[in-house]
Amino acid sequence: MSLVWLLVSWLVLPSGGSPPGGLPAVEPEDLESLDPLLVELVEERAAAVAASPGDAGAHGELALVYEANRMWPEARASYENAVRLAPGDLPWRFHLALTRRQTGDFEGALALYRALAAERPDFAPAAQRLGEALLEAGEVAAARAAFEKLIELAPRAPHGYAGLGDAFLRQGDAAAAATALEHAVALAPGYRAARYLLGTAYLRLGRRDEAERELARGVGAAVEQLPDPLAPRLETYAVGLTDRLSRAGAEIAAGRPERAAALLEEARTVHPANVTLLNNLAIAYLRQGRLDEARELLDEARRREPAKFSTYLNLASWALRAGRLDEALGFAADAVARAPDLAQPHLTRAEILARRGRFDDARGSYRRAIDLAPDLLPAWLGLARVSHALGERDDARAALAEARRIAPRHPLVLRLEEELRQGE
């Protein structure tokens, strides 16, 4: 089905009542150009729609596939279908509002959030989205009411207090904002957006030191939303390579390399030549101790793209795990040669030199990494360690101070502080 036709259909089709015989599945014009795993999923869900064209759930599931893979116009069109077939079905309407915003229809999204919040005042995700949209629309008093409602619905979540604090700030009431935001931070100390807003409130109140601390803790926040009932399904539908790599990275970071490997092995069946995938799969294998398989992948990656510096970093990591320090140093040097203006190769080389006890050389590499990335925490920590090992305590303290500036409560910073204190 032509997407152009679908866009027209939003304008001309009557909005009330379900059409007799149901609705056809929304499919992109260029289906064959998509990631093969995604094509498979779309075809599967589109077939379900074809089998039951009057089933709102079938259209909604297809919409979820599109939304999970950021195919917003198709997602919106599919949710429109689901809502036409089941106008009272909350999840589809909620996600229709999300996709309206993503397709640039801010007013349409806001209107739907208002309607949802009025009809389903117990649905916290809609209250949150409504509050945020009202803030963006400049309707601060209404936004405040939405966040107050959200606090009623989800009193243990920080989102309502954070939104309320933001609304108070916009109304110029920094003291009330600080109170709300302190509550949000108490509920979720890691909720960076609340910390940043709290820092702003402190700044307005003239509490500069506290402001500086909270702003530093909050900067780099990500947008956080209350999960809605469909959120878990979205994740399982994100099958594009970028999403898989991202999910695999998260699994590795969470200490689940076997899950990462499974995700990437499946993706490799359709992306056998992708060097980024080969590298990531090798990392998953390394974390599981599957050294031979990792090395095989890295050699293939090197063969396919000899200039890719990250492959050599992973080869260095492989050599370290294999206990081959000299080889590791060689691979790190290869990475530096291919990307001399990036910090990571210098950092890796420094770490290996430090392990070899070549502290003076390691210090030079740490400093080069810091020149290239002034806020690179591991480099400052490493520099502090090697400076300490070289007996240069002032330098060690200065490097530790920089690490503390970057991440004052980071466990590695605290541990090194303790080590250096004991060493003195």
Added chain:
Amino acid sequence: MRAISLAAALLGLGAGPPATPAPEPWFEEVAEASGVVFDHVRGMPARFWFPEIMAGGGCWLDAEGDGDLDLFLVQGGPLTPAPAAPPHRLYRNQGDGTFADEEVAAGGFGMGCAVGDYDGDGDDDLYVTRVGPNALYRNEEGVFRDVAAAAGVAHPGWGSSAAFLDVEGDGDLDLFVVNYVRWSPEREIVCSQGSDRDYCQPANYNAPAPDVLYVNEGGVFRDATLASGVARAFGNGLGVTVGDFDGDGRPDLYVANDGDPNQLWINQGGGVFADRALLSGVAVNRQGVAEAGMGVAAVDVENDGDLDLFVTHLRDETNTLYVNQGGWFDDATAQAGLAAPSIGSTGFGLGFADFDHDGELDLYVANGRVSRALAPLADDPYAEPDQLFRGLGGGRFAEVAGAGLAASLVDAGRAAALADYDGDGDVDVLVVNNGGRARLLRNRAARGRWVMFRVTDRHGHVAAGALVGVRVADRWQWRVVQRAASYLASHDPRVHFGLGAAERVDEAGVVWPWGRRESFGGFAAGAVHELRETTRAASGVENVVE
């Protein structure tokens, strides 16, 4: 107002001011008719090398010193090999609303440009950023010659925007160069957006590039990046502008970064800068999220005599208006009516001007995607409509339908550079489009009276960062002398004021870079006047030059 609100409510709308109908177009697209036929070359189709999608710069300058503004447009190309790079274009203003086209050898994939008289010989020179090394075109009686290597400014990185400014107050122009990402063809990676191949985002490379400060030492530059402190913080830099943001008399710098916190480099004197973005509230958005900063402008939207900041961002983020509250900035985007309308577009170049001469600043934003649209609005999947916002007063804006054009233009907008190129006293707009044709939007909206000032310091340089005010009766309007702003662009160096029905301004005042304040007398509307820094105030002296 009541009727509009009620109508909006009946439609289930009600968020922000509704788009203002445009009974008559504000602009007429005249590029081809004016002799400006410039097709930007994005690069190799289907290769998706990152620089390709970010390019498209343009600058207004007076190449011959004849008083009218010429146009320099920066070409992209195939990226490699360098000798095959298509030429940049210099469009020389013929004085009758048309331009004569001239090639300028490019020598590489161009990004943006900055204009300033770096050698103090009284004419405009050009700095062109590239995917390394950058070029400095010295103006030799209207002919441009690349002297970057000899001048010490041929930086090899991927340059984006740049700005000339006098950081030390010694009377010559120094140069700040914003760098984006440490990229090379060997580091290119494969990205997709859930569908087929597309351009990557800067975070995929995890390689932000440090910016560079060059200090002018008699026409040759010294790299003062480390000594000045500007190496201490950087991100994926795209936009830069100059102004005295803390009111201490020294010119400061603001750098917009793509996905990293921005920097507000406050000039400490002695050529040293300190980043105050975080404590000033302009590093990230109001929730602490580092957004995709693209273009930037210093502007006084409230007419209270201090500089606010406006930054364009990626779609799904809002553009951001930071209002200066004296020591800190407040994100006032939503209150200004600029949040909701910007969520659906990716903003790049921009410019504030009083296009309709009603005494309120308006805003033009050039939009264009960086990832392909699955339901494209034009042949180019990266194309989006630009936006025009009419100033309502009190720091509020309302979108004008169709960006003020009779027929919408949908392109992948990048640079937007403002100038009165045709000398009729109103402000026109140049938009450079990535992989598309440049647009020249001739102003048709101006109804009221106007006045312009050419503002030069005691050395005769354009006084970049000076704040200029005019008073009509008891109302002041303020503008900043701002060439370097927007995205990959350089504006008309003159300041422009719409005056409505007023026939003259009663008073003009300047806060010069380095803090001196000077008051001038009244000036007639309908002319370009010169305000030159003197050693004593020239109150009451009317110095009409045109």
